[in-house]
Amino acid sequence: MKFSRPLPALALCALAVAAHGADHGVIFESNVPMKTRDGVTLVADIYRPAAEGQFPVILTRTPYDKYTNLGMGLAVAQRGYVGIIQDVRGRYRSGGEWYPFKHEAADGYDAVEWAAALPYANGKVALVGGSYVGVTVMQAAVAAPPHLVAIAPSVTASNYHEHWVYNGGAFMQLLNQAWSSVLSIDAITRRAAGSANPGYWDYRRPISAYPVIDKVSNQDVAPYYADWVAHPDYDDYWKQWAIDERYDQITVPALHEAAWYDLFQQGSIQNYVGIKTHGANAAARAGQRLVIRPGGHAGNGPKIGEVDFGPGSAFDMWDYTMRWFDHYVKGEDNGIDREKPVKLFVMGRNAWRDEGEWPLARTRYTRYHLRSGGRANSVAGDGILAVGPPGGALVDSYVSDPHRPVATHGGAILGDEGRYIQGPLDQRENEQRSDVLVYTTPVLTEDTEVTGPLAVELYVSSSAVDTDFTAKLVDVHPDGRAINLADGIKRARYRDSREYPELMQPGAIYKLTIDLGSTANVFLAGHRIRLEIASSNFPRFDRNPQTGGRDDGAAPFATATNVIHHDRDHPSAIILPIIPSETNP
Numbered sequence: 001m002k003f004s005r006p007l008p009a010l011a012l013c014a015l016a017v018a019a020h021g022a023d024h025g026v027i028f029e030s031n032v033p034m035k036t037r038d039g040v041t042l043v044a045d046i047y048r049p050a051a052e053g054q055f056p057v058i059l060t061r062t063p064y065d066k067y068t069n070l071g072m073g074l075a076v077a078q079r080g081y082v083g084i085i086q087d088v089r090g091r092y093r094s095g096g097e098w099y100p101f102k103h104e105a106a107d108g109y110d111a112v113e114w115a116a117a118l119p120y121a122n123g124k125v126a127l128v129g130g131s132y133v134g135v136t137v138m139q140a141a142v143a144a145p146p147h148l149v150a151i152a153p154s155v156t157a158s159n160y161h162e163h164w165v166y167n168g169g170a171f172m173q174l175l176n177q178a179w180s181s182v183l184s185i186d187a188i189t190r191r192a193a194g195s196a197n198p199g200y201w202d203y204r205r206p207i208s209a210y211p212v213i214d215k216v217s218n219q220d221v222a223p224y225y226a227d228w229v230a231h232p233d234y235d236d237y238w239k240q241w242a243i244d245e246r247y248d249q250i251t252v253p254a255l256h257e258a259a260w261y262d263l264f265q266q267g268s269i270q271n272y273v274g275i276k277t278h279g280a281n282a283a284a285r286a287g288q289r290l291v292i293r294p295g296g297h298a299g300n301g302p303k304i305g306e307v308d309f310g311p312g313s314a315f316d317m318w319d320y321t322m323r324w325f326d327h328y329v330k331g332e333d334n335g336i337d338r339e340k341p342v343k344l345f346v347m348g349r350n351a352w353r354d355e356g357e358w359p360l361a362r363t364r365y366t367r368y369h370l371r372s373g374g375r376a377n378s379v380a381g382d383g384i385l386a387v388g389p390p391g392g393a394l395v396d397s398y399v400s401d402p403h404r405p406v407a408t409h410g411g412a413i414l415g416d417e418g419r420y421i422q423g424p425l426d427q428r429e430n431e432q433r434s435d436v437l438v439y440t441t442p443v444l445t446e447d448t449e450v451t452g453p454l455a456v457e458l459y460v461s462s463s464a465v466d467t468d469f470t471a472k473l474v475d476v477h478p479d480g481r482a483i484n485l486a487d488g489i490k491r492a493r494y495r496d497s498r499e500y501p502e503l504m505q506p507g508a509i510y511k512l513t514i515d516l517g518s519t520a521n522v523f524l525a526g527h528r529i530r531l532e533i534a535s536s537n538f539p540r541f542d543r544n545p546q547t548g549g550r551d552d553g554a555a556p557f558a559t560a561t562n563v564i565h566h567d568r569d570h571p572s573a574i575i576l577p578i579i580p581s582e583t584n585p
Contacts, residue, residue, distance in 0.1 A: 025050045026077040031093060034086070034114045036107055040096040044086035044111075046118075047073035054122040056149075056329045057082045057115045060129050061108060061136040063091040063098065063183065079322060080330070084115055088136060092186060099224050101135060101160055101241045108140025116147035123147055126329045128321065130154035130257065131264070131297070138271065141254070142246045144280070150287075150328040152321050154257030155296045157267035158274065161238035162498065164264070165228045168514065169491030169498065170468060170541035174408065175263065178415025180225045187221035232550070234498035243267075247274040253287025255324045257317060260347065260485075261304060261423040262296025263412040266517045273358060276341075287328065287337075290358060291317065292344040292520065297414050298422035305410050305423030307483060310350045315343075346451065347485075348475070348522030359452040359518075360579060367573040368529065370439050370566040372396050379431035379482075383439035385531055385574070394567045398435040398535075400467055402545060402557040405538035406430055410484050411472075412517070413540050420540075427474055427482040427532065437533040437564060440476060448523045452577025454486050454516035456531070459570035461510070464546040464560035465503040466493045470537050471514045473574065474530035475523055482530060486516040489541050493548075503548050509565055531574050535562055 029046040036042060045066050049055055058076045060069055066085040076083035089107055090098025112125045125147050127137040134156025141151050157164045165176055218225060231237045239245065254275055258268035272290040279285040294313055295304040302313045326332040340354035368385045370376075374393030376383030383396065410425030431438055456471040472487040493501035495512035504510060523529055536543060542551050549555040566572040 026074055028073075034111060036089070036096075036103075036110050038106075040089055040107075041094065042086055042089060042096075042107065042111065043093040044084050045070075045073060047077040047083040047085075048120055049077055049080055049082075054120055055080060055082050056124040056126065057084055057118070057121050058126050058128055058325065058329075059084045059086070059111060059115050060127070060133060061086045061088050061104070061111060061140075062129065062133050063088050063100075064133075065092045065186075075318075076322075079326075081325070082115070082118070082121055084111075086111055090187075090190075098183070098187060100132070101139070104136045104139035105143040105241075108136055109143040109145040112140060112145040112148050116145075124149045124329055126150040126152070126325055128152040128325075129156075131156055134264075134268075135160075138243050139241070141250045141252060142243060144249055144251050148252055150253050150255075150325060152255040152257075152324065153268070153271065154317075155259060155262045155264045155268055156271075157264050158244040158270040159238070159242050159267065161231075161234045161242075163267050166232065167541065168489040169232070169494030169501070170489045170544070171229070171232070172263075172540065173542040174413055174415040174420065174539045176225065176228065180222045184221040188216055191216055191220055233501060244270055244274055247271075247278040248280055250275050251280040251284050253284060253289075253328050255289045255291070255321060257291050257293065257296075259293045259296025259298070260345070260519055261294060261298035261412050263414050265292075265296065265412060266515070269358065269518060288341060289324065290342045290344075291315070291320065292342075293317070294345050294347065295423060296412075298412065305421055305425050307347075307424040309345070309347065312350055312352070313345060315345070315352065344451070344520050346449070346520045346522060348447075348449075348524055348527075359577060362580060363452050364578045364580060365452075366576050366578045367571070368441070368531070368576055369571055369573045370396075370531070370533075370564065372439070372566070376437040376439060376564075377434045378436060379428065379438045381438060383437055385439045385441045385529055390566045390568055390571050390573075392566075395563050395565050396437050397561055397563045398437060399559055400435060400464075400535035400546065400562050401559045402536065402543040402551075403559075404435075405536035405543050406433060406436060406470070406534045408537050408540040411487055411537075411540065424483045424485070427472070427484050428480065430534075431482060431532065433534075435534060438530065439533070440530040441528050444523055444525055444527055444529070446525050447581065448529070449521070449579040449581065450523065450529075450576050451520040451579045453518045454574070454576065456488070456514040456516060456533075456572075456574045457511065458514065458533070458572045459509055459511050459565040460492070461507055461563045461565065462492065462504060462546075462560050463506050463562075464558060465506060465548045466491070466544060467504075467546050467560045467562055468492065468535050468541070468544045469512065469514060469562070470532075470534045470541075471516060471574070472532040472534075473516055473519065474532060475521060476528040476530050478526045485521050486519045487537065488514045488516040489537060490514045491544060509570065511570075529576075533564060535560075 073083035087094040089096035134153040
C-alpha cells in the first residue's frame with residue numbers, strides 16, 4: 001500500500017523520452033488500451049527490449065498510477081522482459097468504477113491473457129506487486145489464467161476481512177480511514193472533471209448560484225467504506241474474495257515477501273503456507289518461497305522506528321525477485337530452486353538465516369503463564385511471566401474506559417505517519433497506565449530465541465456485554481527500554497467465531513485467543529520477556545463502546561471492569577515458539 005501522489009505528467013514524459021533516447025535498449029509505449037470481458041477499457045504503459053524476438057512478460061496492476069512505476073518498467077525491460085504497468089479499473093487513466101477487491105480476479109485474468117498475446121510476448125506472464133498491488137497478484141492467481149507462470153506478491157493479505165478491514169473483530173480504523181481518504185483524491189478528480197465545463201450547468205441560474213463543480217459525498221467516491229462498516233461479521237460479502245479459502249485454485253510458483261513490523265505480515269505468511277500445503281498441483285506446492293524482512297510498510301531500514309537493525313539487515317529483494325523470475329519464467333538454471341525455501345531476518349541477533357520450512361520443525365511451543373499478587377496494573381505492579389504453572393492471586397482487574405483509550409504507539413500500522421510512527425518503539429509511557437496489565441519474566445541468563453507464530457490464551461470476564469482485549473509482546477532491554485515486537489486484539493463477541501458474534505454474560509468467565517502474528521527475535525541474556533494486556537489500541541483499532549453496539553456516534557460509551565483470571569483452572573498464558581540453541585538442542 002503506497003500513500004503517494006503521481007509525478008507530474010510532463011516530468012514523466014521527459015523521463016520516458018530520456019530513457020528511450022539514451023542507450024538503454026528500451027522501447028516505451030504509453031497508454032496502451034485493453035478491453036475487459038465486460039467492455040471496460042483499461043490502460044497500461046509497456047516497456048520492452050529494443051530487440052527482435054518475443055519475450056516473457058512481467059505485469060503489474062496498480063491503483064496508485066502506473067506512471068509511478070516507470071523505474072520498474074525500465075529495469076525489467078533491460079533484463080529481457082516486457083514490463084507492463086496497468087492502472088486498475090476506475091483508477092487514473094483506466095475506465096470503469098473503482099471498488100477495492102471486486103474486479104481484480106476477472107480483470108487480472110483478462111490482463112494476463114491479453115499480455116500473453118501481444119506480438120512481442122512469448123506467452124509467459126508473471127505478476128508482481130505488494131500491498132494492494134499484491135491483491136491484484138493474488139486475485140489473478142486464484143482465477144488461474146492459462147498463461148500465468150509465476151507470481152511474486154509482497155506484504156499483502158490472505159483475507160480482506162481479517163487483517164485488512166478488521167482484526168480480531170475490531171475495525172482497523174487508522175488504516176482504513178487513511179487509505180480511503182488518499183484513494184478518494186483520484187475519485188474526486190474523475191467525478192469533478194465531468195462538471196468542470198460551464199456548459200454542464202443551467203445558464204439560466206443566477207450568477208451567484210454557479211456551483212463551480214459538483215459536490216461529492218463518501219458514497220460518490222468511496223462507497224466501499226460504508227460497505228465495510230456495514231459488514232463487521234465474516235459473511236458472504238467478504239468470502240467472495242477470500243484468498244485463504246481458495247489456495248487449491250492456485251497453480252503457479254510464488255515468491256512471498258513478508259515483514260515483522262508489516263500490517264499484512266500474517267497474510268503473506270499464510271499465503272506461503274497455504275499454497276505450499278494446498279496448491280493446485282505439485283509444481284505450485286513445491287515452488288513456494290518466503291522472505292521475511294524487518295520492516296515492510298514500516299520501513300526499509302536499517303533503522304525502523306526507534307531500532308537500528310544494522311547494515312546486515314539490508315537485503316536486495318529486487319535482485320532476489322529477478323533471479324527467481326529468471327528461473328521460473330525464463331527457465332535459467334541459476335540454483336535458486338535448490339536454496340532453502342525460507343529466508344528470515346532474526347532480530348536481536350540481527351542476522352539473516354535460511355530455513356527449510358515455516359513454522360520451524362524444531363520449535364518448542366512453551367506456555368509462559370501469567371502470575372501476580374493481584375496487582376499487575378502498570379509496570380510498577382507485580383505481574384510475572386513464568387514457565388511453571390499459574391500461581392499467586394487468582395485475578396487481575398482494571399477499568400476500561402473508551403473515553404480514555406490506550407494510545408497506539410508503534411507496531412504494524414499504516415496511516416497518518418506524521419502522528420503515528422510505525423515499527424518498534426519504547427512502550428514505557430503506556431506501561432505507566434493502570435489499565436495496562438504488565439507481566440514480565442526475570443532477567444534472562446542466556447539468549448532465548450522466539451521464532452514463529454504467537455498466541456495469547458486468556459480467561460476473562462467483564463462487567464460489560466462486550467469489550468476488547470489486546471496483547472503485546474515486548475523485549476525489555478537492560479536499560480529499561482520496552483520495545484514492542486508483536487501485538488493483537490480480540491473483540492469479545494467474536495471470541496468463538498468471526499461469523500457468528502455472541503455477547504458475553506457479565507461476570508461469566510470465557511476463554512479467548514489473541515493472534516499476535518509471528519516474530520523472530522532473540523531475547524539476549526540480560527533482557528526480559530514482557531506481555532502487556534489492555535482493552536484498547538486506538539486509533540489503530542476502533543473503540544469498543546462496551547454496550548454491545550458500535551462506535552457509530554449514536555450510542556454512549558460505557559466503562560467496564562475487565563478481569564484476567566490466571567489460576568490453575570484458568571491458566572492464562574502466552575505461547576512462545578522457542579527455538580533451542582545449538583548448545584541446548
